[in-house]
Amino acid sequence: MKLHVEDIFAVLVVLSFSAFLVGYLELFSGFFAIFLVISTFIKGQLISDYFMDLREVDYKYRLIPTLWLVVVLSLIAIAYMHPISE
Amino acid sequence: MSEILVDKKPYPPGDFAIWIIVYVELLTFGLLFVGYAYSRRVNLQMFNDSQLLLNQTIGFINTLILITSSYLIVRGVETIKTMQLHQRYEASMRASKWLLGAMMLGSTFLVLKLSEFSHLFTQGITLSTNTFFMFYLLLTMFHFMHVTLGVIILYNLYRKTKNQGYTPADCRGFETGAIYWHLVDLLWIVLFPLIYIMR
Numbered sequence: 001m002k003l004h005v006e007d008i009f010a011v012l013v014v015l016s017f018s019a020f021l022v023g024y025l026e027l028f029s030g031f032f033a034i035f036l037v038i039s040t041f042i043k044g045q046l047i048s049d050y051f052m053d054l055r056e057v058d059y060k061y062r063l064i065p066t067l068w069l070v071v072v073l074s075l076i077a078i079a080y081m082h083p084i085s086e
Numbered sequence: 087m088s089e090i091l092v093d094k095k096p097y098p099p100g101d102f103a104i105w106i107i108v109y110v111e112l113l114t115f116g117l118l119f120v121g122y123a124y125s126r127r128v129n130l131q132m133f134n135d136s137q138l139l140l141n142q143t144i145g146f147i148n149t150l151i152l153i154t155s156s157y158l159i160v161r162g163v164e165t166i167k168t169m170q171l172h173q174r175y176e177a178s179m180r181a182s183k184w185l186l187g188a189m190m191l192g193s194t195f196l197v198l199k200l201s202e203f204s205h206l207f208t209q210g211i212t213l214s215t216n217t218f219f220m221f222y223l224l225l226t227m228f229h230f231m232h233v234t235l236g237v238i239i240l241y242n243l244y245r246k247t248k249n250q251g252y253t254p255a256d257c258r259g260f261e262t263g264a265i266y267w268h269l270v271d272l273l274w275i276v277l278f279p280l281i282y283i284m285r
Contacts, residue, residue, distance in 0.1 A: 040276055047156065051156050
């Protein structure tokens, strides 16, 4: 499927607005924490693939930002799902 | 509407050195993001209370600003890469306008961030107030410095583009600056929900 940069821009705006709404409406359940992590991954991947143009290059270059997003966001998700103090 | 074409290339766009910088920056910020998340685990109440002092709306506006500026840069790169040499003047002027727009948005980001910092400082908040603000100020000031450098880079790209300094065959410098700006955007995309939203 051929995507336009305008489509990518629109998705980034919609996902950022939905993240803002989660904070604005104070929706802080585990479900919304996961939603924020996944939507951040999608946004990061879109920037890496389409804005940085890594979608068109060899996989080894494309994989580094993807791995970074997966590792960092997974560790953040684990830390948020398992707090030590109340 | 601009279209993204798909054909595999052996190397990423821009100078290879920028990609070393990108990976080092990702690693540095990644450690700070994870450090923030794990410090929060043991100071949950203090982090949640401190987070209430931040302005989520300004954070969101700054997110929109960086996303939009990144989009403008993509359009600028595209304009240069698809230009016909007999239309070099028109294409360069058009690309320089995309860059000017991105630069103005980057400057607006800096102004908004300065107002946010000044608001916190007038409340007596510093790096040593608590662990949350230590991470908040460290991450956002570090990112602020990156945006400042990005705006300087965009200004130089703007001047060279306006002087018709780039062609489709010679636009590596333009691409390198663009990659740096997208890095700044990528880092903020993670920073915004982590610091302003997630509780």
